[in-house]
Structure formats: C-alpha cells, structure tokens
Amino acid sequence: MSVASRILVTRPGEGGERLAKALSEAGFAPARPALMHLQPLDVDEVKRTPLLDVDQYDVVVVTSPFAAECLVEWLDRYWPQLPQGPRFYALGVATAATLYRGLDIKASVPDPGLGTTSEALLAMRSLARLSGQRALVVGGVGGRQALAQTLEARGARATKLALYRRVYTAPDTTAADWLATGDFAAMTVTSGELLEHLVIWCGQAALNKPLIVSSQRLATLADTMGFASLHVAQGATPEALVTAVQEVGDT
Known part of the structure; x- marks a missing residue:
C-alpha cells in the first residue's frame, strides 16, 4: 500500500x-x-422506564446508526405496535435509514448541506421551541451531552438513554x-x-x-x-x- x-x-x-x-x-x-468497537449494554444496564414510556415523549432523537440498531431491538420487545405520538429525529441519513428499515419510522434529518452534527440538528426549525415538551436522546454512554443540554435550554425536559458503550x-x-x-x-x-x-x-x-x-x-x-x-x-x-x-x- x-x-x-x-x-x-x-x-x-x-x-x-x-x-x-x-x-x-x-x-x-x-x-x-x-x-474502538461498539458494545450493546447488557439488559440490566439499560434504563427501562424511557423505553416503556416512549409514547409519553414528544421528541425522540437518535444519534447514530448503532444507537438506532439498539433502539430497534429494544422497542421490538416492548412495542408490538409503535405509538404515534413521538416525533423522531436522526442525526444523519444512515441513522434514519436504520430506523425506517427496522421500525418503519420516518425520522426527520438535518439539512444535508449543514452536515450531520448536533449543531445541524439543532438548527431545524421544529426544534427551536420546545417549552413543556419531553425529549429523549438515544445514544451511547457519555455521548452528546451538549445536545441534551441545548434541548433543555429550549424548554424541553430532556432524558438521555444510553444503549451501548464505546470500548477502546x-x-x-x-x-x-x-x-x-x-x-x-x-x-x-x-x-x-x-x-x-x-x-x-x-x-x-x-x-x-x-x-x-x-x-x-x-x-x-x-x-x-x-x-x-x-x-x-x-x-x-x-x-x-x-x-x-x-x-x-x-x-
């Protein structure tokens, strides 16, 4: 080479x-x-309440294709039919495609011209004002802290749900x-x-x-x-x- x-x-x-x-x-x-490789969390390491109460969230943000894969598996366990309430967002087209392929969810994605970053997602007009809404951020252990904090600054009650860890x-x-x-x-x-x-x-x-x-x-x-x-x-x-x-x- x-x-x-x-x-x-x-x-x-x-x-x-x-x-x-x-x-x-x-x-x-x-x-x-x-x-590095990505490792799904064990069953006893995952917070179940957000998964069981996913119908009570207004916004669900999925931060990566692997987070989407893990979420598909978990929601398949608890929701034979997905609730209609939450609006799903994906950080990129690959994440959105995983959600659509696994759960038939049509997630909103940032403008491709702005890239696939948290900043691009937060630039979406539908996330500008979230007063009184509940938001769930699905990702890995320790990631996307600023994303959840910004959603809270815009009025949402944000919850982070970690479904995998990064092993270095x-x-x-x-x-x-x-x-x-x-x-x-x-x-x-x-x-x-x-x-x-x-x-x-x-x-x-x-x-x-x-x-x-x-x-x-x-x-x-x-x-x-x-x-x-x-x-x-x-x-x-x-x-x-x-x-x-x-x-x-x-x-």
Missing part, C-alpha cells in the same frame, strides 16, 4: 466500512486501525507504527472521545499530517492536542469525508 494514498479510517463499525468503501472507490487506500483498545503493532511515524497521507476522525484516545500514540510526524474531522468542535479539540493540519468536512457522511480528503490531496 502506498503511503501517499493511505488514509487512516478511525470510525468503527458499519460507518467505518462505508467510509472505507467510499475512499477505495475514489482511488485511495483506506486502512482501519482497530481502536490499543492499536496493533502495524497501526501503532503508522501513528508513531506518520506513515499515512491523512487521517479521518468523527468522535472527540476517539480523538482523545488515539492521540496517545501519535508522534510529531502524525500530528503534522492532515487530519480530517467532521465538525468545527472536533477541530477546536484537535488544535488543543497539537494537530497542525486541520481540515473540517461538511459533516460525518462518507461523501463529505471523501470530498475533504480529495481537497487535501489537491492542495
């Missing part, structure tokens, strides 16, 4: 697979260091060498927690290589960690990230 075309894809799961496929189709050589692992010998020596053309990151994890193995050469992130918030975090060549994609979709990688290659 040519170093000039090697793009490190840090995103785990199906999202990482879709990005790697899109990069490959665009002529790059994606490499996926195993730094050390890179294997090959990936650790890439990160230590900067032996790659660029790297993509879509999670702040993952960025904080992988920076431990990044040598100075890696910190100087192009880092493509999915939001300005991540770029600000990366800057504080010493990454010197930051590029913000128009969201976390494979298309947006591939476009950003291509733009880096053209400069």
